[in-house]
Amino acid sequence: RKEVEQDPGPFNVPEGATVAFNCTYSNSASQSFFWYRQDCRKEPKLLMSVYSSGNEDGRFTAQLNRASQYISLLIRDSKLSDSATYLCVARPPGGSYIPTFGRGTSLIVHP
Amino acid sequence: GAGVSQTPSNKVTEKGKYVELRCDPISGHTALYWYRQSLGQGPEFLIYFQGTGAADDSGLPNDRFFAVRPEGSVSTLKIQRTERGDSAMYLCASSPTGGGTDTQYFGPGTRLTVL
Numbered sequence: 001r002k003e004v005e006q007d008p009g010p011f012n013v014p015e016g017a018t019v020a021f022n023c024t025y026s027n028s029a030s031q032s033f034f035w036y037r038q039d040c041r042k043e044p045k046l047l048m049s050v051y052s053s054g055n056e057d058g059r060f061t062a063q064l065n066r067a068s069q070y071i072s073l074l075i076r077d078s079k080l081s082d083s084a085t086y087l088c089v090a091r092p093p094g095g096s097y098i099p100t101f102g103r104g105t106s107l108i109v110h111p
Numbered sequence: 112g113a114g115v116s117q118t119p120s121n122k123v124t125e126k127g128k129y130v131e132l133r134c135d136p137i138s139g140h141t142a143l144y145w146y147r148q149s150l151g152q153g154p155e156f157l158i159y160f161q162g163t164g165a166a167d168d169s170g171l172p173n174d175r176f177f178a179v180r181p182e183g184s185v186s187t188l189k190i191q192r193t194e195r196g197d198s199a200m201y202l203c204a205s206s207p208t209g210g211g212t213d214t215q216y217f218g219p220g221t222r223l224t225v226l
Contacts (some may be wrong), residue, residue, distance in 0.1 A: 100169075
């Protein structure tokens with residue numbers, strides 16, 4: 001079983017739609033979580049960190065559910081420019097804090 | 112300010128050859144990471160440097176892979192006797208301290224193709 005699992009999609013949604021992705025992690029000791037965005041043939045870029053209390057940044061909302069070991073990303077009012085792959089990341093609590101990336105979820109927003 | 116840079120952006124080599132991939136992190140970042148990403152997969156950890164030392168090299172797939180960071184800034188990933196299976200995007204990232212909540216900043220990657 002992979003440490004961080006994501007549905008690869010693609011999620012195909014119209015502009016203006018609300019879309020949500022989930023990501024599960026297997027290491028219950030993981031402490032830090034992130035969502036990265038990766039455009040085709042480009043490097044990953046941090047979208048947002050995920051806090052225990054949940055956090056929101058404009059149209060993007062991230063939630064953490066420790067009991068069920070998953071994090072979620074909600075995108076409201078989708079834009080064409082949101083089309084990308086969204087990578088979920090979990091980091092352990094100590095040692096080298098080496099992050100584990102999921103395989104990513106592909107989002108395609110169409111007119 | 113300048114971000115993470117990687118050279119070359121593309122590298123095509125023949126099976127059995129030696130290659131070096133370079134990463135220039137953000138100035139002042141003590142932590143540097145190398146990842147490998149295959150098509151349709153997330154970045155896979157290879158090695159982590161804290162300053163000049165390799166703090167964690169558990170992701171290196173075998174002894175053909177080696178990396179150095181002699182002065183605590185620029186790092187070089189070295190692959191000996193390349194194989195077709197080594198073809199992938201090699202990403203470098205740096206972060207200020209390597210702490211658990213640090214943001215990692217990625218370079219544009221080097222796309223390696225082994226023929």
